[in-house]
Amino acid sequence: MKKFSKSLMSAAVISAIFTGSAFMVASPRALAAEKILLKTPIAFATNLPALGTTITWVADRLDKVSDGNIRMKVYEPGKLVSPPEILDAVSSGKVNSGYATAGYWQGKIPAAALFSAVPFGPEAGEYMAWMYYGNGLSLYQEMYDSAGFNVKVLPCAILSPETSGWFAKPIDKPEDLKGLNMRFFGLGASVMEKLGVGTVQLPGGEIFGALEKGAIDATEFSQPAIDQRLGLSKIVKYNYFPGWHQQATIFELLVNKDAWNGMSEGQQATIETICMASMTNSVAEGEAMQFPVMAKAKEDGVHIRYWNQTMLDTFKSTWDEVAVEKSAEDPFFKKVWDDLSTFRAGYDLWEANAFLPRSRTE
Known part of the structure; x- marks a missing residue:
């Protein structure tokens, strides 16, 4: 890990x-x-x-x-x-x-x-x-x-x-995502779209208003200290980790x-x-x-959730599909993806042996 x-x-x-x-x-x-x-x-x-x-x-x-x-x-x-x-x-x-x-x-x-x-x-x-x-x-x-x-x-x-999403209700299984409209960034948006989420990329200053008006149901933006400045927890109370995307x-x-x-x-x-x-x-x-902001958020009623293994496995397998598709569509994407993947495969030997694992506390 x-x-x-x-x-x-x-x-x-x-x-x-x-x-x-x-x-x-x-x-x-x-x-x-x-x-x-x-x-x-x-x-x-x-x-x-x-x-x-x-x-x-x-x-x-x-x-x-x-x-x-x-x-x-x-x-x-x-x-x-x-x-x-x-x-x-x-x-x-x-x-x-x-x-x-x-x-x-x-x-x-x-x-x-x-x-x-x-x-x-x-x-x-x-x-x-x-x-x-x-x-x-x-x-x-x-x-x-x-x-x-x-x-x-x-x-x-x-x-x-970053965190991987603010939601109005718990997300326990992939089916819970279907039909949601969500602000999402980058390659992660392609993953969410495959899982039935409608995605838009809004600038930070427009997210609160979109949530308040119901134009979007959920969002991700950045780290807790940054999200706090946007006031997201005033509207949606379920904040999910880790930031897999x-x-x-x-x-x-x-x-x-x-x-x-x-x-x-x-x-x-x-x-x-x-x-x-x-x-x-x-x-x-x-x-x-980040940690003092997260502690204060919990006091204010935010539910800090860690994705269950089913959800993490679903995100990962869907991302693998997206990577294959984008590599087939664009030769330079494939060139970069292959190079990064090769470097990471080599890095795994160092990573697996060099660092102590740390237990996650609930």
Whole structure:
């Protein structure tokens, strides 16, 4: 059984490697280069902990580590560019950078979802291991290049598991899902659709209203501390774990490739290093804030449920079907899926022997 202890340890190792060099990149040569202002529309409001606060952390560190040589101006969702338009806006040069998650683009690039969150996929440490020391990062850039997008992609945050749904009533068997309308993200939505759920992808700010009006019956969004900000528990009281559809979620900084190529090596290294450090900062921030929120939710009448084995087996077997279908439909999806699967099969030897199992308490 995968547990977060290994994820945080892996993340800490990666952070130690890269943050140690963060203060060496602001060389005299870099400081002499033309100053950079990254105008960065974002997909998630900065008042959302971990989900939105990460990019403000990145902006602050870029300014300080570069001694003002690189600055980032963050634009709240919709203020400069709407979240669904961020990729196109960065590629065209309308803006020189943007912050989102690749799962938003799966309608244009099917494989993009694999660089966002994978059902029954890797936790944070394993995901980063594949990204930085497997073929993940090169495939990530290849995906955008082959699809004709003029962007440089940098993984710049990662969240550990999310919850997998807020429901108005208990869900004990697959039949209980049939006919529900639910907000659901990414590849997990394809799983839910196969199980008879009608899915929509709503931005966070629209979920409460949709639940209140009955436009949707259930929802998932993010981690407990983030869901709390949306007030979901005021309407639906059954919160299900684990987040089988998002054991880890990667967020990306996209930089217009012409703008990227115009930077000095020192400026590029600074941005790369800060984003690598942000991967650890984001997962640590997210992990630290969940348990008090969950404890308070229980006091307020929220039923925290762990999916029974029948439901988990159903989700897993349905996801296996989805993965096969999407691989048959899109050659690049298959290329990425096969590479990730091969890496994970090898990683299993390490995982099975290296970490202590931890019992789950009810």
